[in-house]
Amino acid sequence: MFRSSAFSGATHGFAPGYVQGNLAILPATLANDFLRFCQLNPKPCPLIGMSPRPGDPSIPELGADLDIRTDLPKYRVWRNGELAGEPLDIRDAWRDDLVAFVLGCSFSFEEALIEDGIELRHQACGSNVPMYRTNIPCAPSGPFRGPMVVSMRPLKPADAIRAVQITSRFPSVHGAPVHLGLPEGIGIKDIAKPDYGDAVEVKADELPVFWACGVTPQAVIAAVKPEFCITHAPGSMLISDLKNSRLAAL
Amino acid sequence: MFRSSAFSGATHGFAPGYVQGNLAILPATLANDFLRFCQLNPKPCPLIGMSPRPGDPSIPELGADLDIRTDLPKYRVWRNGELAGEPLDIRDAWRDDLVAFVLGCSFSFEEALIEDGIELRHQACGSNVPMYRTNIPCAPSGPFRGPMVVSMRPLKPADAIRAVQITSRFPSVHGAPVHLGLPEGIGIKDIAKPDYGDAVEVKADELPVFWACGVTPQAVIAAVKPEFCITHAPGSMLISDLKNSRLAAL
Numbered sequence: 001m002f003r004s005s006a007f008s009g010a011t012h013g014f015a016p017g018y019v020q021g022n023l024a025i026l027p028a029t030l031a032n033d034f035l036r037f038c039q040l041n042p043k044p045c046p047l048i049g050m051s052p053r054p055g056d057p058s059i060p061e062l063g064a065d066l067d068i069r070t071d072l073p074k075y076r077v078w079r080n081g082e083l084a085g086e087p088l089d090i091r092d093a094w095r096d097d098l099v100a101f102v103l104g105c106s107f108s109f110e111e112a113l114i115e116d117g118i119e120l121r122h123q124a125c126g127s128n129v130p131m132y133r134t135n136i137p138c139a140p141s142g143p144f145r146g147p148m149v150v151s152m153r154p155l156k157p158a159d160a161i162r163a164v165q166i167t168s169r170f171p172s173v174h175g176a177p178v179h180l181g182l183p184e185g186i187g188i189k190d191i192a193k194p195d196y197g198d199a200v201e202v203k204a205d206e207l208p209v210f211w212a213c214g215v216t217p218q219a220v221i222a223a224v225k226p227e228f229c230i231t232h233a234p235g236s237m238l239i240s241d242l243k244n245s246r247l248a249a250l
Numbered sequence: 251m252f253r254s255s256a257f258s259g260a261t262h263g264f265a266p267g268y269v270q271g272n273l274a275i276l277p278a279t280l281a282n283d284f285l286r287f288c289q290l291n292p293k294p295c296p297l298i299g300m301s302p303r304p305g306d307p308s309i310p311e312l313g314a315d316l317d318i319r320t321d322l323p324k325y326r327v328w329r330n331g332e333l334a335g336e337p338l339d340i341r342d343a344w345r346d347d348l349v350a351f352v353l354g355c356s357f358s359f360e361e362a363l364i365e366d367g368i369e370l371r372h373q374a375c376g377s378n379v380p381m382y383r384t385n386i387p388c389a390p391s392g393p394f395r396g397p398m399v400v401s402m403r404p405l406k407p408a409d410a411i412r413a414v415q416i417t418s419r420f421p422s423v424h425g426a427p428v429h430l431g432l433p434e435g436i437g438i439k440d441i442a443k444p445d446y447g448d449a450v451e452v453k454a455d456e457l458p459v460f461w462a463c464g465v466t467p468q469a470v471i472a473a474v475k476p477e478f479c480i481t482h483a484p485g486s487m488l489i490s491d492l493k494n495s496r497l498a499a500l
Contacts, residue, residue, distance in 0.1 A: 165426060
């Protein structure tokens, strides 16, 4: 359906149980530095698949017949850091030197939390998860550097403990929280004013719980302003053939 | 050394790496209800060994030649809820109807935390861990009922997350924390005034982290005022032949 451009919207709720991922496509001249950036910062940048070689649009580990140029609902093409278009496929923009990276996303661990009976405020509100720039620096690699961005979910303390247990099983989709309870400790001055997404209420009997977020590599790439780069359009993720449960470390 | 009564003090720091346990010895008339109480409340009452039958002073699962009447440094004998003596062995007090229960203690998970590089405030201060009665009711069994008692360790948020991961591996020594960050949520009005143990400072960049505590069954038994009962003297634990690492669930 995505390959034929019959659908160009958000993938949330599609193919429950299957891993969805963030897409970043970079020229080969930047790919090695970005790959090392992911390896140095696995919590915000959990790499779950990449091109076998520059110019190859397949990612066999994520789907037998996957073509990264057509199989997302919508893309964003960037030139020198400026948005240059939002095509529904990128066959016209494809180049022999491009390398695609797919990074795990929070949909997978949110599914595990919900299945355990933990309610997620932003979903109950029908809004985007609130995200914040922190004062936690990512380990730099070449031109890629910047602060970790985190997503926040308010949870009662017992649910926060359970959420640490559940998400620790999923290191390839951001894993355990990086922080909880004291926003100012990671440089968040006002929890009611997220840098991305929508604010949600943190009730008096709840703690804000913070996970490393896939917006981190997006913000880091944006700061580099590569001469050319392609990402998924917000919310229009790659849906893989992998089951979320197969990402569980134990 | 304990069997010969050559030492009658605290066991903290003895036999590093080996499981230490809390002791409760009850008449058979109460033993079934207490056993069920432990099964219903595994976090505060993690049973790691018990008498094979009433009157049998061995506990083979905790030590090949263990004699529960002689192998702790010091005991407390209670009659109708009143302290009746602190003998160094209990062969004189032993009866054919007594059943011994050994419950896991926090020494095992504290060792795992320290090995991971997490500093424990009460140990740094050379004081006893602070403990609090909560408003969390234990599931009752026969005459055994009452609130959960918790121990508290102040930790920085990232260490608190790591501590959840580490202690989750050890369900038979209290396991994961039951609460963190919001003392009033479990009925603790003043963190500076523990009900047992010594107060420790919670710094501005730390969260109080609460674990179910082995004082819970002691307080519950004390409230029942059994006609006869024997416990370890505070700090004078049973040292078993089990390695702490063997208690790890994974």
